[in-house]
Amino acid sequence: MTDAAELRERTRELLAAHPPATIGRRDFLEARFDAGLAWVHYPEGLGGLGAPRSLQAVVDAELEAAGAPDNDPRRIGIGLGMAAPTILRFGTDEQKRRYLRPLWVGEEVWCQLFSEPGAGSDLAALGTRAVRDDGGDWVVNGQKVWTSSAHVARWAILIARTDPDMPKHQGITYFICDMTDPGVEVRPLRQVTGEAEFNEVFLTGVRIPDSRRLGEIGDGWRVAQTTLMNERVSIGGMRIPREGGMIGALARTWRERPELRTHDLHQRLLTLWVEAEVARLTGERLRQQLSAGQPGPEGSGMKLAFARLNQEISGMEVELLGEEGLVYDDWTMRRPELVDFTGREAGYRYLRSKGNSIEGGTSEVLLNIVAERVLGLPAEPRTDKDVAWKDLSR
Amino acid sequence: MTTQTTQPDLLYSEEEEALRSALRDLLADHCDPAGVLARVESDTPHDRALWKALAEGMGLAGLLVPESLGGQGASHREAAVVLEELGRAVAPVPYLTSAVVATEALLACAGDEAKRLLRELASGRTVGALAVGLSAGPDGAYGVVRQEDGALHGELTAVADATAADVLLVPAEDGGLYAVDAHAVTVTPQVSLDLTRPVATVTFDGAAGRRLTDDARSAVRRALRAGAGLLASEQLGVADWCLTETVRYLKDRKQFNRPVGGFQALKHRLAQVWLEVVNLRAAARNAADTLATGSEDAAIAVAVAEAYAAPVAVHAAEEALQLHGGIGMTWEHPVHLYLKRAKADSIAYGTAGGHRAELAELVGLRPPA
Numbered sequence A: 001m002t003d004a005a006e007l008r009e010r011t012r013e014l015l016a017a018h019p020p021a022t023i024g025r026r027d028f029l030e031a032r033f034d035a036g037l038a039w040v041h042y043p044e045g046l047g048g049l050g051a052p053r054s055l056q057a058v059v060d061a062e063l064e065a066a067g068a069p070d071n072d073p074r075r076i077g078i079g080l081g082m083a084a085p086t087i088l089r090f091g092t093d094e095q096k097r098r099y100l101r102p103l104w105v106g107e108e109v110w111c112q113l114f115s116e117p118g119a120g121s122d123l124a125a126l127g128t129r130a131v132r133d134d135g136g137d138w139v140v141n142g143q144k145v146w147t148s149s150a151h152v153a154r155w156a157i158l159i160a161r162t163d164p165d166m167p168k169h170q171g172i173t174y175f176i177c178d179m180t181d182p183g184v185e186v187r188p189l190r191q192v193t194g195e196a197e198f199n200e201v202f203l204t205g206v207r208i209p210d211s212r213r214l215g216e217i218g219d220g221w222r223v224a225q226t227t228l229m230n231e232r233v234s235i236g237g238m239r240i241p242r243e244g245g246m247i248g249a250l251a252r253t254w255r256e257r258p259e260l261r262t263h264d265l266h267q268r269l270l271t272l273w274v275e276a277e278v279a280r281l282t283g284e285r286l287r288q289q290l291s292a293g294q295p296g297p298e299g300s301g302m303k304l305a306f307a308r309l310n311q312e313i314s315g316m317e318v319e320l321l322g323e324e325g326l327v328y329d330d331w332t333m334r335r336p337e338l339v340d341f342t343g344r345e346a347g348y349r350y351l352r353s354k355g356n357s358i359e360g361g362t363s364e365v366l367l368n369i370v371a372e373r374v375l376g377l378p379a380e381p382r383t384d385k386d387v388a389w390k391d392l393s394r
Numbered sequence B: 001m002t003t004q005t006t007q008p009d010l011l012y013s014e015e016e017e018a019l020r021s022a023l024r025d026l027l028a029d030h031c032d033p034a035g036v037l038a039r040v041e042s043d044t045p046h047d048r049a050l051w052k053a054l055a056e057g058m059g060l061a062g063l064l065v066p067e068s069l070g071g072q073g074a075s076h077r078e079a080a081v082v083l084e085e086l087g088r089a090v091a092p093v094p095y096l097t098s099a100v101v102a103t104e105a106l107l108a109c110a111g112d113e114a115k116r117l118l119r120e121l122a123s124g125r126t127v128g129a130l131a132v133g134l135s136a137g138p139d140g141a142y143g144v145v146r147q148e149d150g151a152l153h154g155e156l157t158a159v160a161d162a163t164a165a166d167v168l169l170v171p172a173e174d175g176g177l178y179a180v181d182a183h184a185v186t187v188t189p190q191v192s193l194d195l196t197r198p199v200a201t202v203t204f205d206g207a208a209g210r211r212l213t214d215d216a217r218s219a220v221r222r223a224l225r226a227g228a229g230l231l232a233s234e235q236l237g238v239a240d241w242c243l244t245e246t247v248r249y250l251k252d253r254k255q256f257n258r259p260v261g262g263f264q265a266l267k268h269r270l271a272q273v274w275l276e277v278v279n280l281r282a283a284a285r286n287a288a289d290t291l292a293t294g295s296e297d298a299a300i301a302v303a304v305a306e307a308y309a310a311p312v313a314v315h316a317a318e319e320a321l322q323l324h325g326g327i328g329m330t331w332e333h334p335v336h337l338y339l340k341r342a343k344a345d346s347i348a349y350g351t352a353g354g355h356r357a358e359l360a361e362l363v364g365l366r367p368p369a
Helices: A004-017 A025-034 A053-065 A077-090 A093-105 A220-234 A246-256 A263-291 A299-320 A322-326 A346-357 A363-374 B014-030 B033-040 B048-057 B076-088 B095-107 B112-123 B216-252 B264-293 B298-329 B335-345 B352-362
Strands: A110-113 A129-132 A138-148 A155-161 A172-178 A184-189 A198-208 B128-130 B146-148 B151-160 B167-171 B177-181 B186-189 B199-208 B210-213
Touching: A004 A025, A004 A053, A025 A093, A077 A093, A077 A110, A077 A155, A077 A172, A077 A220, A110 A138, A129 A155, A138 A155, A138 A172, A138 A184, A155 A220, A172 A198, A172 A220, A246 A263, A246 A299, A246 A346, A263 A299, A263 B264, A263 B298, A263 B352, A299 A322, A299 A346, A299 A363, A299 B264, A363 B264, B014 B048, B014 B076, B033 B335, B048 B095, B076 B095, B076 B216, B076 B264, B095 B112, B095 B128, B095 B167, B095 B216, B112 B128, B112 B177, B112 B210, B128 B151, B128 B216, B151 B167, B167 B199, B167 B216, B177 B199, B177 B216, B210 B216, B216 B264, B216 B298, B216 B335, B264 B298, B298 B335, B298 B352
Parallel strands: A110 A155, B128 B167
Antiparallel strands: A129 A138, A138 A198, A155 A172, A184 A198, B146 B151, B151 B199, B167 B177, B177 B210, B186 B199
């Protein structure tokens, strides 16, 4: 059992042996990984020490105090938050050794090839095909969409249909796809804001060796659940101060621009301010529940609340601005590496936040999840459960 | 902008959960909806036996009173848990009005008479009521009576639980707060929207008053702020009952050869109510904790909780009635008791709009000039 004191000691040893001030960032991160201090809850030899996940904070605090560089987690969020836990759970020893270290140090960026034009909320209906050839390799054809980081990624986690004769959840297999392989074409996907955060990825005759399959053939849906569960865990972990997020921008404009105020907007402002404060308190309560070891279902609602609030708050701000609200900062198609929802002007925030109720599960699907899994209400009658994928309407 | 100094504790402690569990058992045995419904139309709308069990059996009337004055020396956190459970049962007992609001008013007064009354209220053998109309918010206006040579004259309306009170705490024109025995005044029940927390007119015709403090304004403000802050927990209990009961019913009720709760249009509405209840829980715990710790954030926390709680409890109750269909519209089904409590609560101790106006000042989001 590794305790906090031991971790603190190991962290100090790492800092002494590899002083961040004198060695390069990559070298330091690799040394940290090899010392088992990357993610302490991972096994030894894979960047961890098999310690409780909660002890990571001890290591992070020591490193931050010493001014050590981090692995820029926002840049490699899909690798850290989705690919890594899936590889850890379902990967072979060889896969774990090959992929986890370059993933964690940020040498190799990962992206996620899940959604398709014909499979959004109904992801299990996906139609990208993977067919095994005589040599045992898989040949993949299809189109994926809403892929962030695809243009900078080395690897992708990919789910594809390997058996169209089975019902849709059963004929899917999970792969690791090399984004530099021939047949992988990445095109920017311009969105309503004018910029292109995401990509479309066209897969044409892409060959994937069977050694890059993750989990059993036909078991890809179950493997993907691990990926998606970890996506939900990684959302909403931060502590937000009062007036953090979009309400802060709106409140600032209100205070600084008294000439814009109207009585009608004042009522809306106060209602939104209260709702934003209550959502913040709910997030704080959720965090307290988690750290007390009493996780509840309350997290399911956080994304729903923030999506609606972001939209209403930014929408009101455009109105508050009056004539200035008629102007947009920039329609140029840019490809931002990181998205800052509050980084631009109100018009941008208004348009970007429209995606908040679609990305990562639409609000409508999330309401179904709350109704069925939290409240225990019956599911809608299903017409797709026992039908072969190839016979589904599309 | 005010910043919070410490993080409030938004969870329930083990002791608070134990309190909840004991109280819920008691209410299940002694305060079922059919019993409440039968009682509220009788001559004794308040449940004296239940009050005795709460006060003398469990010592809950004195939660906010220090041990040195015969109370429990507990805090608003525990009182909030009590109110959640009483709200869930729409229990017709003067807990919020006597054990919270009247008690807080007395805690703001220094003299021996206030101490004596606190001891009596803590025991539960005496029920107190602040003679301020239920709609007054912490910073709002309220009616007062005239004082001449120690005798009070005048009339106050919409005083909650006045018919159950043994002693009234009465603000007068001269700025003082007076204790008046209930038998010295005329209490006339009004036909109340909320039958489980009836309001009454109190008429003073030369009633003798014992002066408790020269600063009624501060005592009333403190009492109403605590009342508003803990009302949010009662509203949480009301909303939670409405959600739980409606979900239970819709799993069972079948139309079109399916449980009605399987229709997506209804599921989304119930999920929405659930989200609101989850949010309200955080806001209500925040208000209770900041009141308990005397945090400088308490005024904001209370205003936020009440601005949020009132529409949520009303929404939950309105959805409960609608989603129950025809049975929800009958007198026989208890959902109307919750709707009436939720609606009356949305006026009690200040409306949501009143609390938002207060917030505008507290956090510096001022109206147009």
